[in-house]
Amino acid sequence: MDRRSLVVLSAGLGQPSSTRLLADRLTAAARQALAGRGVEVDVTLVEVRDVARDLADHLVANATSPALRRALDAVAAADAVIAVTPVFAASYSGLFKTFVDALDRDALTGVPVLVGATAGTQRHSLVLEHAMRPLFAHLRALVLPTAVFAAPEDWGGDSQPSGDALSARVDRAAGELAEVVAGRPVRRPHDPFADAPSFADLLSGR
Amino acid sequence: MQFGVFTVGDVTPDPTTGRTPTEGERIGAMVAIARKAEEVGLDVFATGEHHNEPFVPSSPTTMLGFVAAQTERLLLSTATTLITTNDPVKIAEDYAMLQHLAGGRVDLTLGRGNTGPVYPWFGKDIRDGIPLAIENYALLRRLWTEDVVDWEGRFRTPLQSFTSTPRPLDGVPPFVWHGSIRSPEIAEQAAYYGDGFFANHIFWPKEHFIRLVDFYRRRYEHYGHGSADQAVVGLGGQVFVRKNSQDAVREFRPYFDNAPVYGHGPSLEEFTEHTPLTVGSPQEVIDKTLTFREHFGDYQRQLFLVDHAGLPLDLVLEQMEILGEEVVPVLRRELDAMRPAHVPDAPTHASRVAARDAASSAAPTPTAPVAPTPATVA
Numbered sequence: 001m002d003r004r005s006l007v008v009l010s011a012g013l014g015q016p017s018s019t020r021l022l023a024d025r026l027t028a029a030a031r032q033a034l035a036g037r038g039v040e041v042d043v044t045l046v047e048v049r050d051v052a053r054d055l056a057d058h059l060v061a062n063a064t065s066p067a068l069r070r071a072l073d074a075v076a077a078a079d080a081v082i083a084v085t086p087v088f089a090a091s092y093s094g095l096f097k098t099f100v101d102a103l104d105r106d107a108l109t110g111v112p113v114l115v116g117a118t119a120g121t122q123r124h125s126l127v128l129e130h131a132m133r134p135l136f137a138h139l140r141a142l143v144l145p146t147a148v149f150a151a152p153e154d155w156g157g158d159s160q161p162s163g164d165a166l167s168a169r170v171d172r173a174a175g176e177l178a179e180v181v182a183g184r185p186v187r188r189p190h191d192p193f194a195d196a197p198s199f200a201d202l203l204s205g206r
Numbered sequence: 207m208q209f210g211v212f213t214v215g216d217v218t219p220d221p222t223t224g225r226t227p228t229e230g231e232r233i234g235a236m237v238a239i240a241r242k243a244e245e246v247g248l249d250v251f252a253t254g255e256h257h258n259e260p261f262v263p264s265s266p267t268t269m270l271g272f273v274a275a276q277t278e279r280l281l282l283s284t285a286t287t288l289i290t291t292n293d294p295v296k297i298a299e300d301y302a303m304l305q306h307l308a309g310g311r312v313d314l315t316l317g318r319g320n321t322g323p324v325y326p327w328f329g330k331d332i333r334d335g336i337p338l339a340i341e342n343y344a345l346l347r348r349l350w351t352e353d354v355v356d357w358e359g360r361f362r363t364p365l366q367s368f369t370s371t372p373r374p375l376d377g378v379p380p381f382v383w384h385g386s387i388r389s390p391e392i393a394e395q396a397a398y399y400g401d402g403f404f405a406n407h408i409f410w411p412k413e414h415f416i417r418l419v420d421f422y423r424r425r426y427e428h429y430g431h432g433s434a435d436q437a438v439v440g441l442g443g444q445v446f447v448r449k450n451s452q453d454a455v456r457e458f459r460p461y462f463d464n465a466p467v468y469g470h471g472p473s474l475e476e477f478t479e480h481t482p483l484t485v486g487s488p489q490e491v492i493d494k495t496l497t498f499r500e501h502f503g504d505y506q507r508q509l510f511l512v513d514h515a516g517l518p519l520d521l522v523l524e525q526m527e528i529l530g531e532e533v534v535p536v537l538r539r540e541l542d543a544m545r546p547a548h549v550p551d552a553p554t555h556a557s558r559v560a561a562r563d564a565a566s567s568a569a570p571t572p573t574a575p576v577a578p579t580p581a582t583v584a
Contacts (some may be wrong), residue, residue: 032549060472065480069411194422199398202340205360 004079004181006030011048011085011096018118021045022150025085025166026116029174036184044074048099055098058111074105076175077189080114080181081141087119091131099187100135106190108141112180114173117150127148137174142180144171207541208552209534210250211243211526212235212285212442212509215263218516220304221464222379224463226516233269235312235519237513240273242523244280246530252283252509257328258321260466267300268399274308281554282308285406285509286317286385289339289346293362296372297342298349305375310555315383315404316343318392336391338400343382343388343395350379356543367388378562381553383440383507386418388530393418397425405502414503435549440507441498443482451486457521458485465515488532495537502549504545506552523559 008027012019027043034041048055054068064072075081085096115132117124128147136143146169154166213236219226240251250272253263263269270282282304287297297314305312318335321326325332341359348355358364374380383402386392396403403422407415411528419439426437446461448454455474462474462485477483484494495508498545510529513522551557 057471057476061468063468064411065472065476066411069413142500164218173456178272191392193417196394196421199394202391202394203344205337205341 002039002182002186004034004039004041005044005074005077005188006181007044007074007081009046009048009075009081009083009085009096009099011099012087012094012118013049013093013095015049015140017086018150018152018155019084019086021155022116022118022148023082025039026082026084026114026174028171030114031082033114033171033174033178034182037178039178039182045076046071046074046099047152048095050172051099051136052095055095055102058102059098064102071099072102072104072107074161076104077187078111079184079187080177081108081111082114082116082177084116084118084193085132087117087124087127090124091127092117092135100139101201103139104190105108105139108136108139111187112144112177112184114144114146114148114177116150116173118150120152122149122151122153125151144173144180146175146176207538207545208249208281208507208508209279209529209537209543210248210252210283210507211239211512212250212252212254212283212492213239213263213442213511213513214254215256215261215479216466216514217262218466218517220516222462229262235513235522236269237273237276237523238519239526240280240282241276244277244528246526248280248526248530248534250283250507250509252285254285254314254320255288256320257324261320269305270312271304271307271378274304274311277311279311281311281313283312283383283551284314285404286315289316289318289342289455289546290318290335291324291330291468292342294342294346294372295349295362295368295490298346301380302350302370302372302374305374305380305555306532310375312555313381313383313553314429315385315402318387336389339360339392341481343399346397347379350374356408364482375555376559378555378558380555381558385420387415388418390421393422394425397422397431398429400426400429400431402440402506404440404507404509406442408442408444408549411480412482416525423503425483428567432550433548435503435546437552438507438552439502439505440552441482441502441505442507442509442511443484443495443498444511445491445525445529445533446485446512447491447525449487449528451490454485454487461515461517469515477517488528488536491529491533492536492540495533500542504541504549506550519559 008021010023031041051068052073054065057063085092113136117127128149133143146171148197217232243251253266255266257264266284320334327575341361355368356366370409383404384392384396385404404414405419423437427434446454446458459474484491512525
């Protein structure tokens with residue numbers, strides 16, 4: 001079986017959080033969809049709250065803790081990313097954005113990213129389209145067509161027409177992720193040392 | 207093994223008194239620190255170069271020339287000299303002049319600057335940082351090693367029949383270190399020329415600096431200057447030392463908590479765990495510094511940061527006395543004992559003149575009998 005790495009960013013603050021719940025649903029569906037295409041995934045979960053203080057230190061003191069370094073490196077080496085944030089003040093949470101800010105500029109270039117969000121009301125669902133999608137487009141990620149939003153009523157699920165139920169949206173998004181990831185070669189992460197130009201090239205200004 | 211202090215020359219209020227030194231007081235303190243370095247038996251004093259507040263040392267060779275006149279043995283260096291925004295012609299001339307005045311007690315560490323606006327302030331573009339460092343240093347070397355230079359490049363007006371003056375002392379330019387906290391290109395540059403590499407690894411994580419130094423060592427060997435473990439490595443460090451640990455932590459904490467750059471971030475305990483900072487007894491400084499050798503291999507120069515964050519001068523001078531009396535002699539003994547014979551000391555003017563003379567006396571005798579090659583059986 002082929003193997004790919006999947007990094008899951010979950011920026012919920014509560015324990016447990018509905019953001020984490022949605023991240024877990026997406027992860028399980030992605031794992032299953034990829035297995036159906038002969039791909040086994042190694043999942044790395046990054047609970048952003050666990051590196052919240054590290055991120056603050058990184059911002060103000062340029063100090064990158066080992067735990068934060070591991071999380072950033074995992075993203076920079078991932079074959080695919082699932083990113084889920086709670087909605088705060090009509091956008092992704094500040095903590096979620098702070099983690100994204102700490103990524104190297106090229107960490108997500110060309111990487112398939114499935115975006116998701118949770119909020120206390122469905123009225124925030126377009127956050128995925130006006131905040132999350134442009135953010136990852138800026139990072140030159142390959143943002144998948146289906147983005148998954150979960151409001152409180154989604155966790156009941158009876159009131160939705162069957163095609164719009166949360167589980168159906170999760171499966172559709174996971175299918176898109178699997179389709180893209182299975183068709184791509186394993187990512188070769190950028191290695192600043194292996195990829196450093198030769199001195200002859202540097203001298204000649206190439 | 208060389209030991210010394212390096213200073214960024216920040217003017218910072220003392221958080222315990224609220225008092226901010228004047229620029230004049232800070233500059234005077236830097237000179238006092240340099241003199242103390244010689245007095246307590248340290249080998250090197252290095253000053254930063256900055257062109258923004260709250261830093262005072264914009265003119266390193268002026269300061270180092272003044273220090274040279276008041277010292278006899280101390281090696282004068284920089285941490286760092288801006289190879290990007292200074293005119294390489296002026297660097298060639300300033301440091302050659304300093305060599306003559308200081309009797310050869312000079313080397314320098316090249317760097318790219320601490321703040322983005324320094325590029326436009328000097329008419330440069332920060333996106334050219336690496337190309338500037340590469341081209342300017344290539345010119346600097348030619349100015350030092352060739353008496354008459356014709357030159358044309360991207361970043362500076364061309365030169366025709368130019369001789370930089372004075373010529374380097376005894377025809378041997380100062381030894382050059384290249385400092386970088388991030389860029390493999392600069393480690394590659396140091397390796398290409400067989401120059402030294404200085405890793406100011408005072409921020410975590412050390413793993414990044416280990417890779418950088420290891421890369422420099424491998425490339426040094428690749429370019430044929432010697433084996434990887436013979437490459438010339440310098441490291442930064444940061445200490446606050448007291449007879450006993452608790453006093454050191456209690457006294458240093460207000461300075462740490464309010465320090466520029468890392469203050470109001472990680473705790474003192476976290477920072478000391480993950481970075482070279484040691485706040486403690488002389489034995490703790492010794493133990494921590496000995497781990498640097500385990501991480502980076504045998505190295506040639508250790509510089510300590512002792513005077514930032516508003517620490518008053520008398521406290522800094524006390525630190526240096528403890529370093530000179532109780533820390534450095536032990537480190538010198540232990541590190542020298544562990545270093546294999548084929549690993550060289552950091553180059554000095556005297557050793558570089560001797561190496562040049564040995565090379566030139568060996569060179570004109572190509573007709574010397576060739577020793578039979580032992581046992582190369584096909």
